[in-house]
Amino acid sequence: MSEIRLQPWETRLEELTAQQYGLSFDSLAKAASFAGKGARAAYRFADRSKKAGRAYVTRVDYGSPGPWRHSSNFDEPDMVPHGPLWFFLNRETNWGYLEFDPGEWLPKASTAAHLTAITELRLALTGLDTNPEVWTSERLLRRRIKATGTEPTDRIHDAWFRDFTDPDKVWAIEVELSRKFGDGRLLRAMTTALDTAERHGLAGVLYFVRGASLLRAVEDTAARLAHKRGVESLPNLEIHDLDTTLARKGVI
Structure with a gap:
Protein backbone atom coordinates (compact mmCIF):
# COMPACT_ATOMS: atom_id res chain seq x y z
CA MET A 1 0.00 0.00 0.00
CA ASP A 129 -19.61 14.49 11.53
CA THR A 130 -17.77 11.22 12.26
CA ASN A 131 -17.82 11.49 16.06
CA PRO A 132 -19.10 8.03 17.11
CA GLU A 133 -20.87 9.60 20.09
CA VAL A 134 -22.97 11.69 17.69
CA TRP A 135 -23.80 8.85 15.31
CA THR A 136 -22.90 5.30 16.34
CA SER A 137 -23.12 3.20 13.21
CA GLU A 138 -24.38 -0.37 13.07
CA ARG A 139 -20.82 -1.52 12.50
CA LEU A 140 -19.69 0.10 15.74
CA LEU A 141 -22.75 -1.15 17.64
CA ARG A 142 -22.04 -4.70 16.47
CA ARG A 143 -18.48 -4.33 17.80
CA ARG A 144 -19.81 -3.22 21.19
CA ILE A 145 -21.93 -6.37 21.42
CA LYS A 146 -19.00 -8.58 20.42
CA ALA A 147 -16.72 -6.86 22.96
CA THR A 148 -18.98 -8.00 25.79
CA GLY A 149 -17.97 -11.59 25.08
CA THR A 150 -21.58 -12.77 25.07
CA GLU A 151 -23.91 -13.85 22.31
CA PRO A 152 -25.99 -10.88 21.06
CA THR A 153 -29.53 -11.19 22.36
CA ASP A 154 -30.60 -7.60 21.66
CA ARG A 155 -31.58 -6.19 18.31
CA ILE A 156 -28.69 -4.33 16.72
CA HIS A 157 -30.23 -1.05 15.62
CA ASP A 158 -29.29 0.59 12.35
CA ALA A 159 -27.58 3.33 14.38
CA TRP A 160 -27.71 5.36 17.58
CA PHE A 161 -28.13 9.12 17.21
CA ARG A 162 -27.51 11.81 19.84
CA ASP A 163 -30.32 14.34 19.85
CA PHE A 164 -28.81 17.71 18.93
CA THR A 165 -31.71 19.52 20.62
CA ASP A 166 -31.13 17.60 23.88
CA PRO A 167 -27.62 16.03 24.07
CA ASP A 168 -28.65 13.95 27.08
CA LYS A 169 -30.91 11.90 24.80
CA VAL A 170 -29.69 9.16 22.45
CA TRP A 171 -32.17 7.59 20.03
CA ALA A 172 -32.03 4.29 18.20
CA ILE A 173 -32.43 4.61 14.44
CA GLU A 174 -34.41 2.13 12.35
CA VAL A 175 -34.79 2.44 8.58
CA GLU A 176 -37.56 0.47 6.85
CA LEU A 177 -37.71 0.23 3.06
CA SER A 178 -39.99 -2.79 2.57
CA ARG A 179 -42.88 -4.41 4.39
CA LYS A 180 -42.19 -7.37 6.67
CA PHE A 181 -45.09 -9.67 5.79
CA GLY A 182 -46.30 -12.76 7.57
CA ASP A 183 -46.68 -14.05 11.10
CA GLY A 184 -46.42 -10.70 12.87
CA ARG A 185 -42.88 -9.96 11.67
CA LEU A 186 -43.27 -6.18 11.70
CA LEU A 187 -44.84 -6.26 15.16
CA ARG A 188 -42.02 -8.41 16.52
CA ALA A 189 -39.33 -6.26 14.87
CA MET A 190 -40.75 -3.04 16.30
CA THR A 191 -41.26 -4.58 19.73
CA THR A 192 -37.69 -5.85 19.85
CA ALA A 193 -36.31 -2.50 18.66
CA LEU A 194 -38.20 -0.67 21.43
CA ASP A 195 -37.34 -3.22 24.13
CA THR A 196 -33.64 -3.09 23.20
CA ALA A 197 -33.66 0.72 23.31
CA GLU A 198 -35.24 0.61 26.77
CA ARG A 199 -32.65 -1.86 28.08
CA HIS A 200 -29.84 0.42 26.90
CA GLY A 201 -31.39 3.51 28.47
CA LEU A 202 -32.08 5.21 25.15
CA ALA A 203 -34.74 7.86 24.64
CA GLY A 204 -36.55 5.59 22.21
CA VAL A 205 -36.63 4.65 18.54
CA LEU A 206 -36.84 6.91 15.51
CA TYR A 207 -38.36 4.98 12.59
CA PHE A 208 -37.68 6.35 9.10
CA VAL A 209 -39.94 4.70 6.54
CA ARG A 210 -40.04 4.79 2.72
CA GLY A 211 -43.39 4.83 0.94
CA ALA A 212 -46.95 5.68 1.96
CA SER A 213 -48.18 2.09 2.33
CA LEU A 214 -45.27 1.08 4.54
CA LEU A 215 -45.67 4.25 6.58
CA ARG A 216 -49.32 3.33 7.25
CA ALA A 217 -48.31 -0.22 8.21
CA VAL A 218 -45.72 1.05 10.71
CA GLU A 219 -48.17 3.58 12.16
CA ASP A 220 -50.86 0.88 12.48
CA THR A 221 -48.38 -1.45 14.19
CA ALA A 222 -47.35 1.33 16.58
CA ALA A 223 -51.02 1.82 17.49
CA ARG A 224 -51.35 -1.92 18.19
CA LEU A 225 -48.26 -1.82 20.40
CA ALA A 226 -49.60 1.16 22.32
CA HIS A 227 -52.92 -0.63 22.83
CA LYS A 228 -51.13 -3.74 24.14
CA ARG A 229 -49.22 -1.56 26.62
CA GLY A 230 -52.36 0.25 27.76
CA VAL A 231 -51.44 3.71 26.47
CA GLU A 232 -52.86 5.97 23.79
CA SER A 233 -49.50 6.38 22.04
CA LEU A 234 -45.92 5.31 22.60
CA PRO A 235 -43.84 8.15 24.07
CA ASN A 236 -40.57 6.50 23.04
CA LEU A 237 -41.39 6.02 19.34
CA GLU A 238 -41.35 8.55 16.50
CA ILE A 239 -42.20 7.67 12.91
CA HIS A 240 -40.97 9.79 10.00
CA ASP A 241 -41.16 9.66 6.22
CA LEU A 242 -37.62 8.92 5.06
CA ASP A 243 -37.74 10.70 1.71
CA THR A 244 -39.38 13.80 3.19
CA THR A 245 -36.54 13.96 5.72
CA LEU A 246 -33.89 13.57 3.01
CA ALA A 247 -35.51 16.19 0.80
CA ARG A 248 -35.84 18.67 3.67
CA LYS A 249 -32.12 18.31 4.41
CA GLY A 250 -31.10 18.47 0.75
CA VAL A 251 -29.95 14.84 0.50
CA ILE A 252 -31.87 13.79 -2.60
Whole structure:
Protein backbone atom coordinates (compact mmCIF):
# COMPACT_ATOMS: atom_id res chain seq x y z
CA MET A 1 0.00 0.00 0.00
CA SER A 2 1.56 3.29 -1.10
CA GLU A 3 1.35 6.47 0.95
CA ILE A 4 -0.82 9.36 -0.23
CA ARG A 5 -1.45 12.70 1.44
CA LEU A 6 -5.15 13.12 2.10
CA GLN A 7 -6.83 16.46 2.51
CA PRO A 8 -8.92 16.86 5.69
CA TRP A 9 -12.21 16.35 3.83
CA GLU A 10 -10.84 13.19 2.23
CA THR A 11 -9.81 11.80 5.61
CA ARG A 12 -13.33 12.50 6.87
CA LEU A 13 -14.78 10.68 3.86
CA GLU A 14 -12.60 7.65 4.55
CA GLU A 15 -13.61 7.60 8.21
CA LEU A 16 -17.29 7.87 7.27
CA THR A 17 -16.83 5.01 4.81
CA ALA A 18 -15.17 2.84 7.47
CA GLN A 19 -18.03 3.41 9.91
CA GLN A 20 -20.73 2.79 7.29
CA TYR A 21 -19.07 -0.32 5.74
CA GLY A 22 -18.99 1.29 2.29
CA LEU A 23 -20.61 3.96 0.15
CA SER A 24 -22.23 3.85 -3.25
CA PHE A 25 -20.70 6.38 -5.60
CA ASP A 26 -23.93 8.38 -5.45
CA SER A 27 -23.67 8.54 -1.64
CA LEU A 28 -19.95 9.33 -1.90
CA ALA A 29 -20.73 12.36 -4.05
CA LYS A 30 -23.46 13.50 -1.64
CA ALA A 31 -21.05 13.14 1.28
CA ALA A 32 -18.40 15.19 -0.54
CA SER A 33 -20.96 17.94 -1.14
CA PHE A 34 -21.05 18.55 2.64
CA ALA A 35 -17.38 19.51 2.33
CA GLY A 36 -18.17 21.83 -0.57
CA LYS A 37 -16.81 19.40 -3.16
CA GLY A 38 -18.43 18.19 -6.35
CA ALA A 39 -18.94 14.70 -7.71
CA ARG A 40 -15.77 14.85 -9.81
CA ALA A 41 -13.66 15.58 -6.73
CA ALA A 42 -15.30 12.64 -4.94
CA TYR A 43 -14.56 10.30 -7.85
CA ARG A 44 -10.94 11.52 -8.08
CA PHE A 45 -10.60 10.82 -4.38
CA ALA A 46 -11.94 7.28 -4.86
CA ASP A 47 -9.54 6.74 -7.77
CA ARG A 48 -6.55 7.94 -5.75
CA SER A 49 -7.44 5.77 -2.77
CA LYS A 50 -7.90 2.73 -4.99
CA LYS A 51 -4.60 3.25 -6.81
CA ALA A 52 -2.80 3.72 -3.48
CA GLY A 53 -4.12 0.34 -2.32
CA ARG A 54 -6.22 1.84 0.49
CA ALA A 55 -9.63 1.05 -0.97
CA TYR A 56 -11.60 -0.93 -3.52
CA VAL A 57 -14.14 0.06 -6.12
CA THR A 58 -16.53 -2.57 -7.41
CA ARG A 59 -19.89 -2.97 -9.08
CA VAL A 60 -22.80 -4.29 -7.04
CA ASP A 61 -24.59 -6.41 -9.60
CA TYR A 62 -28.37 -5.86 -9.56
CA GLY A 63 -28.81 -8.15 -12.57
CA SER A 64 -30.11 -5.39 -14.80
CA PRO A 65 -28.35 -2.90 -17.09
CA GLY A 66 -30.75 -0.24 -15.79
CA PRO A 67 -29.52 3.39 -15.94
CA TRP A 68 -25.93 2.58 -14.94
CA ARG A 69 -23.24 4.50 -16.80
CA HIS A 70 -19.99 2.90 -17.88
CA SER A 71 -16.95 4.30 -16.05
CA SER A 72 -13.73 4.66 -18.00
CA ASN A 73 -11.77 4.74 -14.71
CA PHE A 74 -13.34 1.78 -12.91
CA ASP A 75 -14.87 -0.54 -15.56
CA GLU A 76 -13.24 -2.76 -18.14
CA PRO A 77 -13.55 -1.27 -21.65
CA ASP A 78 -16.12 -3.80 -22.88
CA MET A 79 -18.05 -4.14 -19.61
CA VAL A 80 -21.82 -3.49 -19.54
CA PRO A 81 -22.60 -2.25 -16.02
CA HIS A 82 -25.42 -4.05 -14.17
CA GLY A 83 -25.41 -2.07 -10.95
CA PRO A 84 -23.89 0.92 -9.15
CA LEU A 85 -20.26 1.44 -8.24
CA TRP A 86 -19.36 1.12 -4.56
CA PHE A 87 -16.34 2.45 -2.68
CA PHE A 88 -15.05 0.66 0.43
CA LEU A 89 -11.77 0.53 2.33
CA ASN A 90 -9.46 -2.44 2.64
CA ARG A 91 -9.12 -4.28 5.92
CA GLU A 92 -5.94 -2.49 7.04
CA THR A 93 -7.29 1.01 6.34
CA ASN A 94 -10.57 0.20 8.09
CA TRP A 95 -8.61 -1.08 11.08
CA GLY A 96 -6.78 2.23 11.37
CA TYR A 97 -10.00 4.23 11.55
CA LEU A 98 -12.09 1.82 13.60
CA GLU A 99 -9.30 0.78 16.00
CA PHE A 100 -10.33 -2.86 15.71
CA ASP A 101 -9.99 -5.51 13.04
CA PRO A 102 -13.32 -5.53 11.14
CA GLY A 103 -12.40 -8.49 8.95
CA GLU A 104 -13.12 -8.59 5.24
CA TRP A 105 -16.29 -7.05 3.81
CA LEU A 106 -17.87 -6.88 0.37
CA PRO A 107 -21.02 -4.98 -0.65
CA LYS A 108 -23.99 -7.18 -1.59
CA ALA A 109 -27.01 -6.47 -3.75
CA SER A 110 -29.29 -7.77 -0.98
CA THR A 111 -28.23 -5.08 1.50
CA ALA A 112 -27.01 -2.25 -0.76
CA ALA A 113 -30.28 -0.28 -0.80
CA HIS A 114 -30.65 -0.45 2.98
CA LEU A 115 -27.05 0.61 3.63
CA THR A 116 -27.45 3.47 1.16
CA ALA A 117 -30.62 4.70 2.87
CA ILE A 118 -28.95 4.64 6.29
CA THR A 119 -25.92 6.54 5.01
CA GLU A 120 -28.06 9.19 3.34
CA LEU A 121 -30.14 9.59 6.50
CA ARG A 122 -26.92 9.99 8.47
CA LEU A 123 -25.77 12.73 6.08
CA ALA A 124 -29.16 14.45 6.44
CA LEU A 125 -29.01 14.41 10.24
CA THR A 126 -25.30 14.85 11.01
CA GLY A 127 -23.52 15.77 7.76
CA LEU A 128 -19.88 14.69 7.74
CA ASP A 129 -19.61 14.49 11.53
CA THR A 130 -17.77 11.22 12.26
CA ASN A 131 -17.82 11.49 16.06
CA PRO A 132 -19.10 8.03 17.11
CA GLU A 133 -20.87 9.60 20.09
CA VAL A 134 -22.97 11.69 17.69
CA TRP A 135 -23.80 8.85 15.31
CA THR A 136 -22.90 5.30 16.34
CA SER A 137 -23.12 3.20 13.21
CA GLU A 138 -24.38 -0.37 13.07
CA ARG A 139 -20.82 -1.52 12.50
CA LEU A 140 -19.69 0.10 15.74
CA LEU A 141 -22.75 -1.15 17.64
CA ARG A 142 -22.04 -4.70 16.47
CA ARG A 143 -18.48 -4.33 17.80
CA ARG A 144 -19.81 -3.22 21.19
CA ILE A 145 -21.93 -6.37 21.42
CA LYS A 146 -19.00 -8.58 20.42
CA ALA A 147 -16.72 -6.86 22.96
CA THR A 148 -18.98 -8.00 25.79
CA GLY A 149 -17.97 -11.59 25.08
CA THR A 150 -21.58 -12.77 25.07
CA GLU A 151 -23.91 -13.85 22.31
CA PRO A 152 -25.99 -10.88 21.06
CA THR A 153 -29.53 -11.19 22.36
CA ASP A 154 -30.60 -7.60 21.66
CA ARG A 155 -31.58 -6.19 18.31
CA ILE A 156 -28.69 -4.33 16.72
CA HIS A 157 -30.23 -1.05 15.62
CA ASP A 158 -29.29 0.59 12.35
CA ALA A 159 -27.58 3.33 14.38
CA TRP A 160 -27.71 5.36 17.58
CA PHE A 161 -28.13 9.12 17.21
CA ARG A 162 -27.51 11.81 19.84
CA ASP A 163 -30.32 14.34 19.85
CA PHE A 164 -28.81 17.71 18.93
CA THR A 165 -31.71 19.52 20.62
CA ASP A 166 -31.13 17.60 23.88
CA PRO A 167 -27.62 16.03 24.07
CA ASP A 168 -28.65 13.95 27.08
CA LYS A 169 -30.91 11.90 24.80
CA VAL A 170 -29.69 9.16 22.45
CA TRP A 171 -32.17 7.59 20.03
CA ALA A 172 -32.03 4.29 18.20
CA ILE A 173 -32.43 4.61 14.44
CA GLU A 174 -34.41 2.13 12.35
CA VAL A 175 -34.79 2.44 8.58
CA GLU A 176 -37.56 0.47 6.85
CA LEU A 177 -37.71 0.23 3.06
CA SER A 178 -39.99 -2.79 2.57
CA ARG A 179 -42.88 -4.41 4.39
CA LYS A 180 -42.19 -7.37 6.67
CA PHE A 181 -45.09 -9.67 5.79
CA GLY A 182 -46.30 -12.76 7.57
CA ASP A 183 -46.68 -14.05 11.10
CA GLY A 184 -46.42 -10.70 12.87
CA ARG A 185 -42.88 -9.96 11.67
CA LEU A 186 -43.27 -6.18 11.70
CA LEU A 187 -44.84 -6.26 15.16
CA ARG A 188 -42.02 -8.41 16.52
CA ALA A 189 -39.33 -6.26 14.87
CA MET A 190 -40.75 -3.04 16.30
CA THR A 191 -41.26 -4.58 19.73
CA THR A 192 -37.69 -5.85 19.85
CA ALA A 193 -36.31 -2.50 18.66
CA LEU A 194 -38.20 -0.67 21.43
CA ASP A 195 -37.34 -3.22 24.13
CA THR A 196 -33.64 -3.09 23.20
CA ALA A 197 -33.66 0.72 23.31
CA GLU A 198 -35.24 0.61 26.77
CA ARG A 199 -32.65 -1.86 28.08
CA HIS A 200 -29.84 0.42 26.90
CA GLY A 201 -31.39 3.51 28.47
CA LEU A 202 -32.08 5.21 25.15
CA ALA A 203 -34.74 7.86 24.64
CA GLY A 204 -36.55 5.59 22.21
CA VAL A 205 -36.63 4.65 18.54
CA LEU A 206 -36.84 6.91 15.51
CA TYR A 207 -38.36 4.98 12.59
CA PHE A 208 -37.68 6.35 9.10
CA VAL A 209 -39.94 4.70 6.54
CA ARG A 210 -40.04 4.79 2.72
CA GLY A 211 -43.39 4.83 0.94
CA ALA A 212 -46.95 5.68 1.96
CA SER A 213 -48.18 2.09 2.33
CA LEU A 214 -45.27 1.08 4.54
CA LEU A 215 -45.67 4.25 6.58
CA ARG A 216 -49.32 3.33 7.25
CA ALA A 217 -48.31 -0.22 8.21
CA VAL A 218 -45.72 1.05 10.71
CA GLU A 219 -48.17 3.58 12.16
CA ASP A 220 -50.86 0.88 12.48
CA THR A 221 -48.38 -1.45 14.19
CA ALA A 222 -47.35 1.33 16.58
CA ALA A 223 -51.02 1.82 17.49
CA ARG A 224 -51.35 -1.92 18.19
CA LEU A 225 -48.26 -1.82 20.40
CA ALA A 226 -49.60 1.16 22.32
CA HIS A 227 -52.92 -0.63 22.83
CA LYS A 228 -51.13 -3.74 24.14
CA ARG A 229 -49.22 -1.56 26.62
CA GLY A 230 -52.36 0.25 27.76
CA VAL A 231 -51.44 3.71 26.47
CA GLU A 232 -52.86 5.97 23.79
CA SER A 233 -49.50 6.38 22.04
CA LEU A 234 -45.92 5.31 22.60
CA PRO A 235 -43.84 8.15 24.07
CA ASN A 236 -40.57 6.50 23.04
CA LEU A 237 -41.39 6.02 19.34
CA GLU A 238 -41.35 8.55 16.50
CA ILE A 239 -42.20 7.67 12.91
CA HIS A 240 -40.97 9.79 10.00
CA ASP A 241 -41.16 9.66 6.22
CA LEU A 242 -37.62 8.92 5.06
CA ASP A 243 -37.74 10.70 1.71
CA THR A 244 -39.38 13.80 3.19
CA THR A 245 -36.54 13.96 5.72
CA LEU A 246 -33.89 13.57 3.01
CA ALA A 247 -35.51 16.19 0.80
CA ARG A 248 -35.84 18.67 3.67
CA LYS A 249 -32.12 18.31 4.41
CA GLY A 250 -31.10 18.47 0.75
CA VAL A 251 -29.95 14.84 0.50
CA ILE A 252 -31.87 13.79 -2.60
